[in-house]
Amino acid sequence: MTVIATELPATRADRRLLARYLPLVPAVAFLAIVFVIPVAQLLFLSFFDNKGVPTVAHYERLVANTTYFQVVLNTLSYSAWTTLFCIVGGYPIAYLIATISARHRNPLLIWILVPLWTSFLVRVLAWMVILGAQGVINRTLLSLGLIERPLDLIYNFFGVMVGSVHALMPIAILMMLSVMLNIDRSLSSAASTLGARKSMAFWRVYFPLSLPGVAASGLMVFVTALGFFIAPQLLGSPSNIMLAQLIIVQLEEALNWEFAAALSVVLLAATILVVVVFDRTLGLSSLTGEVRAGASTRKGGLGRLSGDLGRQLVSGIGWGSVYAGMLLGKILPYRRRRLGEERRPFLWILGLIGIAFLALPTFFLIPISVSENRFLAWPPEGFTWQWYQIYFSSAIWVDATFRSIGVGLATAALSMVLGVPAAFVLARQRVIGKSVIISLMLLPMVLPHIIVAVGLFYLYAKVGLVGTNIGLIIGNTIFSLPYVVITVMAVLRNYDERLDQAAWTLGATRGVAFRRITLPLLKAGMVTAFLFAFVKAMDELAIALFVADAGTPLLPKQLWQEMSYKIDPSLAAVSTLILVIVGLSIAIVQILNSFGAKRS
Amino acid sequence: MPIGTSRRTFLKVGGLAAGALAAPTFLRKAWAQQPFTVRVPGGYGDIWELAFFKPFEAATGIKATGVVSKDFPFNEFKISVETGAYRWSMAAGVTKDLYFRLREADLMDPIDVNSPDIADRPAENVMPDWLPYGLYCFTMAYRETSFPQGLESYRDMWNVAQFPGRRSLRKRAVDAIEMTARGIGIPAEDIYPTLKTPEGWDKVFAGLDEIRPHIAVWWESDPQMDQLIGSGDLDIFPISSHRAQKLKNDGAPVGISYTDGYFTTQGWAIPKGSPQGDVAREFIKFAAQPELEAEFMKSTLMGPMHPKAFDHLDADFARTLPTYPENLAKMREQNAQFWLEHGEAANTRFEEWILRG
Numbered sequence: 001m002t003v004i005a006t007e008l009p010a011t012r013a014d015r016r017l018l019a020r021y022l023p024l025v026p027a028v029a030f031l032a033i034v035f036v037i038p039v040a041q042l043l044f045l046s047f048f049d050n051k052g053v054p055t056v057a058h059y060e061r062l063v064a065n066t067t068y069f070q071v072v073l074n075t076l077s078y079s080a081w082t083t084l085f086c087i088v089g090g091y092p093i094a095y096l097i098a099t100i101s102a103r104h105r106n107p108l109l110i111w112i113l114v115p116l117w118t119s120f121l122v123r124v125l126a127w128m129v130i131l132g133a134q135g136v137i138n139r140t141l142l143s144l145g146l147i148e149r150p151l152d153l154i155y156n157f158f159g160v161m162v163g164s165v166h167a168l169m170p171i172a173i174l175m176m177l178s179v180m181l182n183i184d185r186s187l188s189s190a191a192s193t194l195g196a197r198k199s200m201a202f203w204r205v206y207f208p209l210s211l212p213g214v215a216a217s218g219l220m221v222f223v224t225a226l227g228f229f230i231a232p233q234l235l236g237s238p239s240n241i242m243l244a245q246l247i248i249v250q251l252e253e254a255l256n257w258e259f260a261a262a263l264s265v266v267l268l269a270a271t272i273l274v275v276v277v278f279d280r281t282l283g284l285s286s287l288t289g290e291v292r293a294g295a296s297t298r299k300g301g302l303g304r305l306s307g308d309l310g311r312q313l314v315s316g317i318g319w320g321s322v323y324a325g326m327l328l329g330k331i332l333p334y335r336r337r338r339l340g341e342e343r344r345p346f347l348w349i350l351g352l353i354g355i356a357f358l359a360l361p362t363f364f365l366i367p368i369s370v371s372e373n374r375f376l377a378w379p380p381e382g383f384t385w386q387w388y389q390i391y392f393s394s395a396i397w398v399d400a401t402f403r404s405i406g407v408g409l410a411t412a413a414l415s416m417v418l419g420v421p422a423a424f425v426l427a428r429q430r431v432i433g434k435s436v437i438i439s440l441m442l443l444p445m446v447l448p449h450i451i452v453a454v455g456l457f458y459l460y461a462k463v464g465l466v467g468t469n470i471g472l473i474i475g476n477t478i479f480s481l482p483y484v485v486i487t488v489m490a491v492l493r494n495y496d497e498r499l500d501q502a503a504w505t506l507g508a509t510r511g512v513a514f515r516r517i518t519l520p521l522l523k524a525g526m527v528t529a530f531l532f533a534f535v536k537a538m539d540e541l542a543i544a545l546f547v548a549d550a551g552t553p554l555l556p557k558q559l560w561q562e563m564s565y566k567i568d569p570s571l572a573a574v575s576t577l578i579l580v581i582v583g584l585s586i587a588i589v590q591i592l593n594s595f596g597a598k599r600s
Numbered sequence: 601m602p603i604g605t606s607r608r609t610f611l612k613v614g615g616l617a618a619g620a621l622a623a624p625t626f627l628r629k630a631w632a633q634q635p636f637t638v639r640v641p642g643g644y645g646d647i648w649e650l651a652f653f654k655p656f657e658a659a660t661g662i663k664a665t666g667v668v669s670k671d672f673p674f675n676e677f678k679i680s681v682e683t684g685a686y687r688w689s690m691a692a693g694v695t696k697d698l699y700f701r702l703r704e705a706d707l708m709d710p711i712d713v714n715s716p717d718i719a720d721r722p723a724e725n726v727m728p729d730w731l732p733y734g735l736y737c738f739t740m741a742y743r744e745t746s747f748p749q750g751l752e753s754y755r756d757m758w759n760v761a762q763f764p765g766r767r768s769l770r771k772r773a774v775d776a777i778e779m780t781a782r783g784i785g786i787p788a789e790d791i792y793p794t795l796k797t798p799e800g801w802d803k804v805f806a807g808l809d810e811i812r813p814h815i816a817v818w819w820e821s822d823p824q825m826d827q828l829i830g831s832g833d834l835d836i837f838p839i840s841s842h843r844a845q846k847l848k849n850d851g852a853p854v855g856i857s858y859t860d861g862y863f864t865t866q867g868w869a870i871p872k873g874s875p876q877g878d879v880a881r882e883f884i885k886f887a888a889q890p891e892l893e894a895e896f897m898k899s900t901l902m903g904p905m906h907p908k909a910f911d912h913l914d915a916d917f918a919r920t921l922p923t924y925p926e927n928l929a930k931m932r933e934q935n936a937q938f939w940l941e942h943g944e945a946a947n948t949r950f951e952e953w954i955l956r957g
Contacts, residue, residue, distance in 0.1 A: 067952045125827055133766060133816070134832045155817050238771055238818040238954040246951070253772075254947050255674055255701060374850050375830025454675065461683030550637060550667040550687055561668050564642035566846075567826040 020429050023421030027481065028437065030418050035444055035478050038455030043268075046261035058262035068246075068263070072270060075243045078160065078232065079225035085165045086172040086221045087214060089354050094173045094213070096344075096351035098180035108351075110586060114359045116170050116535045117582045119559045122575045124234045125567065126361030127163050128154065129368070129376050131235075136364060136378045156237050163231035168224060169358060171483075171532070172217040178491050178525040179213025200319075215282050216490035219275070219442075220483070226271055227446040243267045244448045251450060264451055271446045275439045362579060369572035376567055387573035400553035401578065404538050407469070407554065411476040411537035412530045418477070419484030419529070426485070427492035441485045444478045449542035452478060456547055467549040475543040480533035487532060491525030636879050639673060640666045641693030641866075643822060644900055648692065651896040652887050659886065662879055672698055677707045681872045689876035690883065692733075694869040696936045697943075699730045702869065704940070709870040712881040717888035717906065725865070725905055731884055732867030733893055734902035737922045737931055738775060739861035741844040744853040746835040753860040757836050758783035758807070760814050765835030768828065769811070771818040773950035774939050779838055780807040782860050788932045795942065805953060818954070829854065841922050842901035849901075861931040863922060865905065897921060903928070 049055045062068045097108050115123060130136045131153040138150040153159060183206060191201035229244040243263060250260035364378070369387055371380030391397045422441075426434060444452060456475055457466065465471035499521065503513035519526070541556040548554060555578075563571060640648045653664040667688045669676060672695070680686045694702070702708050708729040713719075718726055725732055742751045746765050756763050757779075769776055781791045784807035794800035817834065819825050822843060828834050829844075830852050841856060848854040868887065870880045887893075893904040894912035903923025904910065910918050918924050922931070939946070 065948075065952070067955050070955055121823070125823070128824075128827050128833075129831065132828070132831055132833045233820050234824055239956075241951070241955060249947070249951075252670070252672060252675065254944055256944070375852065376827055377831045454679065457679050457685075458683060461679070461685035464685075466685045466687070545669060551635075551665055557668070561642050563823045564821075565645045566850075567823050567830060568850075 020425065021431070023425045024431070024437065027418040027422035027485070028440070031440055031444070031478070031481070034456065034459065034474055035452065036440070038459045039447065039452060041458070042257070042451060042455045043261045043265055045258045046265055048258060050256075050258060058259050061259065062262060062266065068266070071241055071243055071246060072266060074239075074241065075226060075267075076270065078164075078240070078242065079222050079228075081161060082164045082168060082225040082228075083218050083222040085161060086169045087176075087218055089165065089357075090169050090172040090217070091176060091210075091214065092347055092350040093354040094176035094180055095210075096347050097173075098177055098183075099185070106586075108355065110583060111355045111359045112170050112173050113531070113582075113586075114170075114362050114579065115166055116531075117538075117579050118362060118365075118575050119539055119556060120167065120230055121559065121563055122365070122571055123167065123361055124163060124230060125376060125563075125571065126365050127159070127166070127235060129378055130361065130364055131159060131162065134377070139378060154235055157240065159235035160232050160240050163235040164225060164228060166358065166361070167228075167231065168221045169354070171224070172221050174528045174532070175217035175220060175487055175490055176210065176213035178487060178528045179216070179493065180210050181524040182491060182495060182521070183209045199324075212490050212493040215278075216486055219278055220486050222274060223271060223442050224445050226267065226274070227448060229448070243270075247448050248450060251448075251454075260451070264447060267446055268443060271443060272439050275435060275442065279435050362575070365572040366576050368569050369576045371569050374568050376569060376572060387568065387570040388577070390570040391574055391577055396553045397558060397574065400555045400558040401581070403553060404555035407472055407476065408534040408537040410469075410473045411480050412533035414473060414477045415480040415484045415533040416526075416530055419481050419533075420488055420526070423485045423488035423492065427489040428497070438485075441482050445482050449479065449540065450546070453542045453546035456543075460547055466547060469549070469552075472543060472548045472554075473537075475547050476537040476540050477533075479540060479543075480536045483532035483536060484529040487529040488522070488525055491522055491528075495521060634875060635665055636662055636876050636883070637665045637667050637688040638883070639669050639676065639688040639691040639693070641671055642668045647896060647899040651892055651899075652883075655892060656883055656886050660882065662882075664883065674698055674701055674705075674707075677702055677871050678705065681707050684873070686871065686874055688871075689874050690868060690870045690880035692868055693866050694730060695866045696732070696864050696934075697939055699727070699867070699869065700936045700940045703729065707872050709872050709874060709877050709880075711868070711870060711884050715885040715888060717890065718885065720890075720908065721888075721906060730867050730869050731888065732865035732905050733887065734867075734896065734900065735863050735865045735905060735923050735928075736902045737841050737858070737861045737863035738779070738838055739841045739844065739922075739931075740857040740859065741829075741837050741839055741841075742855050742857075743829075743832065743835045743837075744855040747855065750855055750857065751836065752857055754779050754782040754838065755785060755860070757838065758811060760811075763836070766816040766833065767811070767814050767836045768817040768819050768825075768834050769815050769838070771820050771954065773946040774934075774943060776808065776950060777804055777946055778862055778934065780804050780811065782862075783807060783811065788860060788862070792935050792938050795938070801949070805949070808953060845901040845920055858922065858927040858930045861922075862934045863903075863928075863931050864934045864936070866902075867905075 046058050047054055047056065049057060093112065097105055097112070100108070118126075128135070132138070133150040133154075135153070137153060138147075141147045142150065153162075187209070188201045188206050191205045192198065196204065227244050229242050229248065232240045232242045233245055243266065247260050247263045247267065250256045250263060254260075367380045368376055368378070370383050370385065371377075372382035372384050373380060422437075425431060426437065431437065453475070456471075456478075460466040460468075460471050465474070495518075499517055500513050503517045504510065508516065539556055541560055544554045544557040545560070548557070559571070559574065562574075638648065638653070648666045653666065657663050669687075671693070673691060673693075676687055677691070680688075710729050711731055713726055713728065713731075718731065740751055740753055740757065743765075744750075747763065751757070751763065757767060769779065777795070778791070781794065781804050782788065784803070786794055786803075795804065817828060819828070819837075822839075825837065825839055825843065826847060829837060829839075829847050830850075841858070841861070844854050844856050848856065868880075868884045870877055870884075874880060888906065890904070890906040890908040891912045893906050894909040896902075897904050897909065897913065898917070901921065903921045904913075905923070910924070913921075919926070922928060
């Protein structure tokens with residue numbers, strides 16, 4: 001199509017082509033200027049020695065030493081496991097939330113979001129309290145006489161998985177949920193009317209429709225996990241070393257920027273490889289909705305094979321659960337159900353276990369925040385408000401909270417402005433080099449943030465942005481943008497464009513149709529995207545430490561500072577307070593919303 | 601560089617114009633634009649403010665502000681000097697190994713050593729571009745309730761038969777190697793000569809192999825250790841003495857032994873070309889007063905570098921500090937020059953070793 005366009009002499013076609021690409025320009029230009037160029041300059045160092053002489057010695061070192069290969073394998077397998085657990089654990093929760101009444105939806109959603117509102121370091125500390133040798137679980141089991149010596153729940157693969165899955169599952173759930181909320185429920189009803197059993201209707205109708213959400217969250221979790229290092233570092237055993245950790249050691253301790261750059265190139269290459277493999281097997285089309293354009297015929301044999309396999313698998317599961325249901329129906333006494341009544345005890349149990357897992361560390365932080373014990377220890381002793389006084393007695397904490405919220409909101413707004421138009425084009429248009437552009441959007445998530453921060457510093461120093469709020473917001477947007485783009489794309493995949501066309505036919509202008517039809521329908525996805533961007537910015541430490549105004553208090557910086565000074569229940573108190581503030585503001589928005597909805 | 605110059609030019613031009621109208625107002629404004637900031641390491645709370653910044657402001661009228669950043673800020677020095685965009689005017693918490701790296705890369709401006717408070721110090725503790733104010737060490741620390749009779753040194757950590765318990769070791773090549781060398785019984789004075797030979801390295805790594813199955817946690821960050829020790833998760837945990845002492849003061853049952861420990865120092869330094877270099881030099885001279893150093897130690901629990909600082913400290917408290925003569929005699933200084941030369945090889949080998957486990 002583009003070939004034809006270039007051959008046409010008329011400028012109209014050119015203009016149309018331009019119009020198609022135009023919404024992509026701000027996001028791509030943004031990333032090119034503040035991410036690609038600064039980071040590429042740093043990574044270019046990997047081809048030089050420390051005296052500036054060109055060399056490939058750093059790559060030779062990578063190849064010559066099997067250790068690094070081992071770390072790359074470690075990183076990939078760790079990310080794969082994390083993704084698997086996040087999807088398998090998160091899907092029932094997302095499904096439960098998507099299919100219950102809106103009245104129950106919001107309270108459940110707040111619990112899903114809980115881990116996101118707690119700083120990553122505090123979360124890790126909470127897991128140490130729960131899983132440690134003297135932790136909650138071991139103490140309980142010991143006092144019950146079930147075990148004789150503490151179980152090793154931490155500093156091994158199990159500890160790493162708990163920490164990582166806990167951190168990433170909310171993202172997986174929200175991404176799947178934003179797609180599920182757009183699935184027309186009457187399709188499942190139609191299947192039932194046509195005689196499908198409930199489980200069959202689910203596996204053959206609902207599940208395939210929810211796959212774009214599964215694919216999007218799988219990709220997102222995998223790519224995020226590639227760049228993770230806090231959980232492996234603090235909850236894992238020494239052999240759980242990840243690539244990101246090696247990069248940071250080389251950059252900050254060994255001061256070997258050149259080798260750090262070479263390792264980063266490997267990490268980026270691994271990421272791009274993952275995106276390409278994803279595209280070849282599942283197809284980025286599952287994200288972007290190119291299926292109707294006959295993408296499956298363009299796919300290679302492997303792609304078709306895996307697609308067929310997937311369909312077979314899904315229908316197999318479907319039949320399996322149908323037979324299981326029939327068996328159960330024969331064993332259990334038949335109960336007549338009232339119309340519309342839907343009891344799903346199994347789903348509720350799965351969902352509530354998942355939600356309990358997500359909210360668990362917070363449950364334990366609340367009692368600890370009023371404990372008289374000076375350490376984060378279980379069980380709490382006595383009762384005191386003194387740890388809360390630390391927060392309220394210093395203006396810095398309150399100031400940092402509000403400033404971080406402000407920066408978070410600005411970052412989320414900028415990310416939406418840049419990301420939403422790009423997502424529309426990527427999801428709806430055929431664009432040359434789409435997988436390249438999507439890879440570009442994902443890359444900021446994998447690199448250790450310190451690399452981006454260092455690259456940005458050199459750029460900012462040239463233009464005088466060091467220590468400015470604008471610099472801070474731009475820096476945070478680099479990391480928030482991927483979440484916005486992927487979330488909105490996943491939602492658009494399921495959005496029926498004919499609704500827009502219907503509106504145009506009925507006389508609505510494109511603007512009106514967008515405002516009155518498209519936006520309201522995409523609300524859930526937009527809100528999720530905004531939330532992601534906001535939360536990311538609230539928790540971003542590298543940028544806060546490196547390029548923000550040195551004297552400006554920011555929450556992640558303040559928490560980090562407090563934590564490196566002293567680990568005491570005041571950290572639990574701060575986390576509890578942040579949770580309360582955020583919970584209250586969500587509740588107020590909900591109440592206002594429901595009033596507004598009633599009136600109209 | 602261009603930014604600094606243009607700003608200075610701008611100030612000059614603006615100053616001339618404004619000066620004619622209201623000189624005092626302008627001066628205050630110029631100050632507000634170029635504040636005096638000191639990079640401080642995380643983990644010491646507001647002690648910088650109390651011990652140094654407030655007295656400095658009271659004496660000179662110049663307000664100093666602390667800027668917290670992560671440990672080992674070599675990269676911050678480097679990018680500040682390379683770009684001319686200075687994150688801070690000068691730095692505290694410059695450890696000796698960092699000082700060696702900075703000196704090698706030529707990233708510092710000289711300090712002013714012409715002060716009686718600096719002249720009083722042993723010559724080996726005064727450098728033309730670095731002045732250490734505090735000493736800290738890595739010592740044997742253990743849970744007192746697990747070992748009421750106490751532990752003596754790293755030798756006991758390697759004696760797993762006699763002293764069972766959950767052990768931890770730092771996941772950092774230099775510290776793991778220093779501790780292991782002591783643990784397997786290499787006399788402190790022989791450690792660096794031993795490590796100059798390949799057989800010596802093999803010997804130390806054999807010592808690491810020996811202890812590996814008994815290490816419950818390879819620790820990486822101070823907060824992590826605070827949590828592990830505070831909750832009673834560990835029994836034997838060699839860490840920095842001031843960290844251990846703080847936990848002890850907070851009520852954790854921590855025992856500390858200085859025997860066979862190794863120490864290093866941290867001090868002040870000025871990045872090359874700092875726009876407030878002159879103020880920084882004044883500040884370092886001011887901060888060198890023994891009573892200020894003594895005040896600083898009350899909260900940080902490091903050892904003061906000025907011999908007379910102990911005159912300003914309570915005798916019982918002074919005994920707990922690492923530079924108290926009796927304690928210092930039990931320890932040796934870490935050889936920063938040796939690790940400057942062998943650090944990278946150590947890191948590489950240690951990484952490989954740890955991944956094999």
